Amino acid sequence: MKEEQKDFIIGRHPAMAALKKKDSNINKVFVQEGLKADAIQEIYTLAKARKLVVSRVPKTKLDNLVNGQNHQGVVIAIASYSYATIDDLFEKARSKNEDPFFLILDGIEDPHNLGSIMRTADAAGVHGIIIPKRRAVQLTSVVAKTSTGAIEHVPVVRVTNLVQTVKELKEQGVWIFGTDMKGTDFRKWSAKGATALVIGNEGKGISPLLKKTCDEMLTIPMVGHVQSLNASVAASLLIYQGFTSRGN
Structure with missing residues (x-):
């Protein structure tokens, strides 16, 4: 049986990798409001295609979620990191x-x-x-x-x-x-x-x-x-x- 641990995925490249993997245990996607970068738009599109909840929030909200880490405008809340056998x-x-x-x-x-x-x-x-x-x-x-x-x-x-x-x-x-x-x-x-x-x-x-x-x-x-x-x-x-x- 796989073990689980609650956490976040932080940053654009990790977020896109998680969204492209079908069995990722994603709960919610947080995107910084006002950002127009192509990577942010791609993340938004990928999340919507998977029918995930996407919240556009202020940068301060993301900063608080990840304790000030460099999130590049995107944070994904996940149910767990799965450990294999x-x-x-x-x-x-x-x-x-x-x-x-x-x-x-x-x-x-x-x-x-x-x-x-x-x-x-x-x-x-x-x-x-x-x-x-x-x-x-x-x-x-x-x-x-x-x-x-x-x-x-x-x-x-x-x-x-x-x-x-x-x-x-x-x-x-x-x-x-x-x-x-x-x-x-x-x-x-x-x-x-x-x-x-x-x-x-x-x-x-x-x-x-x-x-x-x-x-x-x-x-x-x-x-x-x-x-x-x-x-x-x-x-x-x-x-x-x-x-x-x-x-x-």
Whole structure:
């Protein structure tokens, strides 16, 4: 069964992505009065075509709804962000006749990082993302806005225990690759076959127990003075190496 969380979709691109997806759980669309931009008109047209309630409201109303975030003149109230199941991820891969390619995010805390990772995951054909229920960012309006619509296309699973989940994935034939300062050069990595890539917390990396469950560790060589990368940047490099090695 899917879990739900109430929230808003903020910004023009995320709003259009949600309106174009038929199964989005939209309650109401708020549009800033007086705006004549083409994107705003398209959002209004899409909402009316779906017979949704559209309210033209002052900018102050939108500011209050989203606590001052940059809404670009549009806010959509949704019933929930739906979380998928592990079975949903396998089914998505089967529907495309592809080997599973999953991301496991171990304690990502910054919603902008999660949103950016979702954008890359969508672009590179990742079949889904697995996150923990605790000590990690969940699906929020900031994540949705940063993902610029990818949240509508990349299923996200929340689990209680990542270590147990990884063990279950391995039982289903999935190879688990982690990221660490010491490991195989990621440029030599092949993600062919059923694969899951683990990205660690922004500061602490992958937890020791989860690291022990990985089949192989990958590292990104660096020669500069700053020997670390932002979590979403590191994830992007690794995801695209996986994407390329799978023959895409």
